[in-house]
Amino acid sequence: MSALPMVVPEPGLPERVTIYEVGPRDGLQNEKAVVPTEVKAEFVRRLLAAGLPIVEATSFVHPRWVPQLADAADLMTGLTADLGDAARQLPVLVPNQRGLDRAVELGLRHVAVFASATETFASKNLNRTLDSQFEMFAPTIAAAREAGMDVRGYLSMCFGDPWEGAVPVDQVVAAGRRLLDLGVGQLSLGDTIGVATAGHVRALVRAFADAGVPPDRLALHFHDTYGQALTNVHAGLQSGVTTYDASAGGLGGCPYAKSATGNLATEDLVWFLTGLGIEHGVDLGAVVATSTWMAGELGRPSPSAVVRALATGDD
Template sequence: MSGLPMTAPEPGLPERVTIYEVGPRDGLQNEATSVPTAVKAEFVRRLLAAGLPVVEATSFVHPKWVPQLADAAELMTGLIAELGDRARELPVLVPNERGLDRALDLGLRHVAVFASATETFAQKNLNRTLDSQFEMFEPTMARALEAGLDVRGYVSMCFGDPWEGAVPVEQVVRAGTRLLDLGAKQLSLGDTIGVATAGHVKQLVAAFSDAGVGVDRLALHFHDTYGQALANVHAGLQAGVTTYDASAGGLGGCPYAKSATGNLATEDLVWFLTGLGIEHGVDLAGVVGTSHWMAGHLGRPSPSAVVRALATT
């Protein structure tokens, strides 16, 4: 089997896409057991070597809530010692001002905050109401911006919520624009339980455009729970979005949907984009090898279809 698909460009799609790799943070935080810090560091190094332009390394969240990432400071300190400024460019999630303090102490330059588009998930994940969550983000984002950091905003449950069901598009736009108004440079719209479909994706992107938010400020974050992730990427490309979150090997899942198969796999996205002739700068063989290596450490095969196909050929 060939290591790359035949290229057949489709008119009207973007010429280049940025793949925002979230495996070391969003992927590993969902693992049942903690991965050793040295393995995490090697994971990040391998992803960078494979050409991923952005690798989100970890989260400075309280260890009580995400014990899998309790070693965030140790991980980043080691990466800085080895990679210097390159490591300081790796984004990290900061849930509050305490998390931001840790990022600032290490001289990191890119942080992200994680909001909800729904009332129930804001309560369950942040212990806040849909509106009051922004009161928590405001001082964190203001201090980050004052320090010259770049801030990304995540919005979860943009396409559906396991408790509330369908989420009104205008509700998602209100939540997203509030993060942008607080200073987020980019907004990642998350299909947390994987229920989005192509038409819904186009509708949501169009609604943000109608609200004055350009597609250049949007990123899309899909899960492949119902096998729709790449169809949704295609819809996003048709709408002009050029940044897509993905996780090497499809690591990560959703604890709220028992059938969730995890994040969109980086390898599946790379294969798809390559077939369309869209530039991305990522070495597919390098990412496949990395995911195969990590699957060995996790003791289970990768859920990525492309990893399964290429790692056995």
């Protein structure tokens, strides 16, 4: 049995949090060695068995852009054959109408689009201007909504940009509002290069609230580049945000940040929430075992502090 922290609740924090697991998509997308489709499928199955309520499975992106996810259709077809309707509930990223069409063909019900809060990253990642990216997303979001699908919006570079530096809060709010106005149900604010600090997090969530976007429409996506991810989660909790993106084992990272340590590890987040007495429904031992197994598949240890502390080598 895995050790668990002593539970000491903190007044004023949410009673329950939703962990939005992004390991199979965001965690694996930058891996140089191709991960076999069956290993990805097993990763998803194990994460679901560990109690994670949402597991983002893959992205229907062109193979030239992200070769690691070229097997998206095969992965989702196999998961559907194995898990049935549960697989159709797994979110997938769709960069454009073609990606959405593939998701619709497979009967999937939850999709996400990925936008930028800055001009430079919109140009480098999407080959669009900050303004024209929304013109690209509009028909895709509308078509998804018409198909009865739930649409999530990722907004990257919300706290800092490697080319532009600090990103004004009002610029992030304006970009986020445009995605919400197009019809996304939830907006995930990404600290893409891991430079956010607690006061910045509180200021951004407060600015969205002042613009008519309550915390329950937001999710927070932190990277631990400077060791601030859990501190930033705490600031988010104090601000009323109850959905947090995380990646099992801390897989993934930002190719634009030197020494980036990757996404906030699911295990680190679970340990932190458990200690605060916040409900999350996730079996910590099962996630640690899953990340230990995946680390073996990838041939390197997990960067998660909690995995390192608790892993026994069993899978």
